[in-house]
Amino acid sequence: MYSTPILYIVFNRPEETAKSFEVFRKLKPSKLYIAADGARNGRQDDVENTQKVKQIVSQVDWDCEVKTLYHPENKGCKVAVQSAIDWFFDNEIEGIIIEDDIIPNKGFFEYCQTMLERYRDDDSILTINGCSLGYQNNKQPYGKTRYFNMWGWATWSSSVKKVRETWANYNPEIPMLEDRMMKKNLRLPVLFDGNAQWAKYWEGLFLKVYENRINTWDYQWCYSVLKTDTFCIRPSQNYVVNIGSGELATHHNFDDAPIFHFEYTAPHFTDKKSINPKIDYRYEIFHVGAIVNSHYFRTFTRSYIKLYLKNLVGKLKSKIS
Known part of the structure; x- marks a missing residue:
């Protein structure tokens, strides 16, 4: 029985939901919060798909405390996710957040549970990223970064952390676009020729949020980490x-x-309790380079080329056979 509370955010994708829900069947968490946005206006496919999703997630057949937040109307990505996490941390002091398209393995839950406990009293750590985004370092099991990633993550409520920007004080808007601390922390303290482009990229995204041109919730959390000089x-x-x-x-x-x-x-x-995590600038530069080269989706770093070619060869083999 897995004891760390989990928030599971779903919407209108029954196929993805069925796959990710199987993760919880195997894990058997003792507390599961399920939040679902409502169907969009004029979308009959949404009506059907959201109902299918709710039917899938209703099949909790293990000993588990289940709570649900189902919006009768569509709130959109920004409001629906924010309100779900608000609701989660109104009830829990810490926990894991997983969206319907994320498939974590057992190592993810072991890692999150350990990190939540270890850094509960460390106000320099704002959140726990669950995905390595393709980067590996076999010498250390984990490290620090300034860059938040939402592909399976965990954090604490403000009743645990003293940092002002814990989730209870999350701001869905970006109120300080010219914040000097945010801009300072956006730049790597090492030489990297793509760093100016990286900073420009993020400042452009923050501007779009500031001007309400992006309906999302996660860039605001990235902004909080940078602004507060936390990790x-x-x-x-x-x-x-x-x-x-x-x-x-x-x-x-x-x-x-x-x-x-x-x-x-x-x-x-694999845990190493004596580790003193530091920023691994190889990861920071890897992360910066990947974002600069088309948002991780068309990157030219060696590992991504290798991964892309492997996928391409697989497709060619399947067509030949």
């Missing part, structure tokens, strides 16, 4: 795959990109 813990192995591409995807409707073809690199989290 995320990130794993050195990949415990997560994302199956969220395709025509029903909210943001990415293509499935040939390398980022959607990650593989698990470790079945379990």
Whole structure:
């Protein structure tokens, strides 16, 4: 029985939901919060698909405390996710957040549970990233980064953390676009020729949120980490795959990109209690370079080329056979 509370966010994708829900069947968490946005106006397919999704997630057949938040009307990505996490942390002091297109393995849950406990009293750590985004470092099981990733993650409520920007004080808007601390922390303290482009990329995204041109919730949380000079813990192995591409995807409707073809690199989290995590600038530069080269989706780093070619060869073999 897994004791860390989990928030599971779903919407209108029964196929993806059926796959990710199987993760919970195997894990058997003792507390599961399920939040679902309502169907969009004029979309009969949404009506049918959201009902199918609710039917799938209703099949909790293990000893589990289940709570649900089902919006009768569509709130959109920004409000629906924010309100779901608000609701989650109104009831729990810490926990894991997983969306319907994320498929974590057992190592992810071991890692999150350990990191939540270890950094509960460390106000320099704002959140726990669950995905390595293809980066590996076999010398350390985890490290620190300034860059939040939402592909399976965990954090604490403000009743635990003293940092002002814990989730209870999350701001869905970006109120300080010219914040000097955010801009300072956006730049790497090492030489990297793509860093100015990286900073420009993020400032452009923050501007779109500021002007309400993007209906999302996650860039605001990225902004909070940078603004407050806090950090995320990130794993050195990949415990997560994302199956969220395709025509029903909210943001990415293509499935040939390398980022959607990650593989698990470790079945379990191997802990080293004596570790003093530091920023691994190889990861920071890897992350910056990948974003600069088309948002992780058409990157030219060596590992992504290798992954893309592997996927391409697989498709060619399947066509030949």
